[in-house]
Amino acid sequence: MESPRYSRRHLLQLAGSAGLLAGLPRAAQAQHEGHVMPVPASAATPAPAAESPAATLTRHPQGYLPVRTLNGWTLPYTLSGGVKEFHLVAEEIEHEFAPGSRAKCWGYNGTTPGPTIEAVEGDRVRIFVTNRLGEWTSVHWHGIDLPNGYDGVAGLNQPHIKPGETFVYEFTLKQHGSHMYHPHADEMTQLAFGMMGLFIIHPKAGESLAIDRDYAFLLHNWALHPGTYRPDPTVMLEFGLWTFNSKVFPAIEHLVMRTGERARIRIGNLSMWNHPIHLHSNPFWVTGSDGGRWPQSQWRREVTEIVGVGQMRDLEFVATEPGDWALHCHMSHHTMGLMGHSIPNPIGVDQNGVEAEIRKLLPGYAAMGKSGMAEHSEHIAMGLQGPANTLPMMTGVGPFGSIEMGGMFTLMKVRDDLKAGDYTDPGWYRYPKSQLARKVSDDPNFRDPPRRNPYPTVGTNPLAQPTVPKTESMPGVDHAQPGEH
Numbered sequence: 167m168e169s170p171r172y173s174r175r176h177l178l179q180l181a182g183s184a185g186l187l188a189g190l191p192r193a194a195q196a197q198h199e200g201h202v203m204p205v206p207a208s209a210a211t212p213a214p215a216a217e218s219p220a221a222t223l224t225r226h227p228q229g230y231l232p233v234r235t236l237n238g239w240t241l242p243y244t245l246s247g248g249v250k251e252f253h254l255v256a257e258e259i260e261h262e263f264a265p266g267s268r269a270k271c272w273g274y275n276g277t278t279p280g281p282t283i284e285a286v287e288g289d290r291v292r293i294f295v296t297n298r299l300g301e302w303t304s305v306h307w308h309g310i311d312l313p314n315g316y317d318g319v320a321g322l323n324q325p326h327i328k329p330g331e332t333f334v335y336e337f338t339l340k341q342h343g344s345h346m347y348h349p350h351a352d353e354m355t356q357l358a359f360g361m362m363g364l365f366i367i368h369p370k371a372g373e374s375l376a377i378d379r380d381y382a383f384l385l386h387n388w389a390l391h392p393g394t395y396r397p398d399p400t401v402m403l404e405f406g407l408w409t410f411n412s413k414v415f416p417a418i419e420h421l422v423m424r425t426g427e428r429a430r431i432r433i434g435n436l437s438m439w440n441h442p443i444h445l446h447s448n449p450f451w452v453t454g455s456d457g458g459r460w461p462q463s464q465w466r467r468e469v470t471e472i473v474g475v476g477q478m479r480d481l482e483f484v485a486t487e488p489g490d491w492a493l494h495c496h497m498s499h500h501t502m503g504l505m506g507h508s509i510p511n512p513i514g515v516d517q518n519g520v521e522a523e524i525r526k527l528l529p530g531y532a533a534m535g536k537s538g539m540a541e542h543s544e545h546i547a548m549g550l551q552g553p554a555n556t557l558p559m560m561t562g563v564g565p566f567g568s569i570e571m572g573g574m575f576t577l578m579k580v581r582d583d584l585k586a587g588d589y590t591d592p593g594w595y596r597y598p599k600s601q602l603a604r605k606v607s608d609d610p611n612f613r614d615p616p617r618r619n620p621y622p623t624v625g626t627n628p629l630a631q632p633t634v635p636k637t638e639s640m641p642g643v644d645h646a647q648p649g650e651h
């Protein structure tokens with residue numbers, strides 16, 4: 167068993183030593199000016215500020231519906247002799263995972279993930295890449311069919327892009343589908359610091375079945391040790407932050423759609439784990455990937471789809487039920503912040519005496535977990551402070567109280583009355599009184615339903631085992647030795 171990178175114990179120790187870090191820099195300054203070419207009048211896609219995506223989206227003059235990159239933006243381009251010119255800038259940035267957790271990350275054009283590149287099958291694209299990092303880099307266009315010399319594996323397909331240099335990549339898009347871009351130079355570090363982006367290619371012939379809302383995000387994991395503000399690229403397994411587009415719940419933008427609309431959710435995975443992504447109530451079709459939108463005969467009906475490392479998956483569905491539906495990774499520790507891995511299990515343990523003793527050493531210490539971990543979020547709500555720049559394990563409050571989630575969790579908000587193309591958050595769902603789970607009794611013996619007690623002779627000691635006489639054969643076990651038959 168590998169030694170833990172984070173544990174509740176470490177968090178408590180850090181909580182006891184105040185002011186490890188002086189105040190972090192205030193608002194992250196989007197560093198777009200000077201790096202991104204101005205939007206041509208003909209390109210209808212606006213370039214929203216990274217932290218506030220546009221409230222509405224309109225069709226591009228080439229006919230496609232632009233994707234909505236959660237908490238992100240689409241990179242504007244200029245047209246030069248019929249070629250779409252994009253410009254990526256690799257650089258260090260200030261990033262906020264959620265209020266209370268900021269870090270020095272690396273990204274493109276001011277953000278992680280970098281801006282989404284959108285184009286149309288058949289387009290010729292010219293992509294400038296300027297390196298403003300302190301080390302060399304390159305860009306690999308993940309899943310895109312192109313000449314070998316533009317594939318971006320530094321040292322193999324091209325020289326490294328050294329600090330200060332600008333390289334250019336140019337190719338014609340022969341396919342459509344959901345793709346990604348990321349460095350292929352010191353990849354472990356550069357990915358761990360957040361260098362990644364989406365590359366969406368829309369079909370030239372349009373969509374055979376029209377899409378009304380087209381969402382896209384990348385899955386990622388981060389090792390941001392408590393009280394620090396640079397991700398640790400040496401961590402291989404014990405990550406503490408699990409993100410959709412580099413944000414954790416509750417900072418991840420909600421998805422919205424109207425009942426009857428068809429939504430597509432494009433999900434790419436540049437993390438180090440596979441993620442079973444689950445959408446509540448609305449079964450979806452898995453309809454595509456890096457390979458484009460699959461023929462309908464290949465679509466699969468699912469409610470949870472594993473998006474493997476390095477893969478992209480497109481999910482589509484038509485919403486029938488209004489409400490606030492959870493959309494999350496089903497690995498329960500991926501919907502949480504920092505979590506202890508090697509502390510003794512406190513559930514069922516009366517910690518009354520211990521708590522007072524620990525409080526002598528760590529003022530403000532609160533024992534937690536006797537009847538479960540949910541009380542942890544209550545303590546956070548009561549104002550218990552953790553280490554600097556470190557998010558609590560579970561965060562987010564809904565209309566009925568703590569949601570007890572963090573990390574890879576957001577909502578699909580379905581409403582009957584949304585305007586087409588309007589992405590404004592409609593607020594919490596207003597539940598019809600006749601369709602809401604409600605309390606009907608305070609009596610634990612209410613209605614006395616059938617319950618089983620399979621081990622009535624064992625008593626109350628959970629460690630006690632029924633004794634089996636040595637001479638007696640265990641039923642259902644074949645005691646014959648090999649060769650006796």
Ligand SMILES: [Cu+2]
Nearest residue numbers: 441495497500
């Ligand atoms: Cu996961």
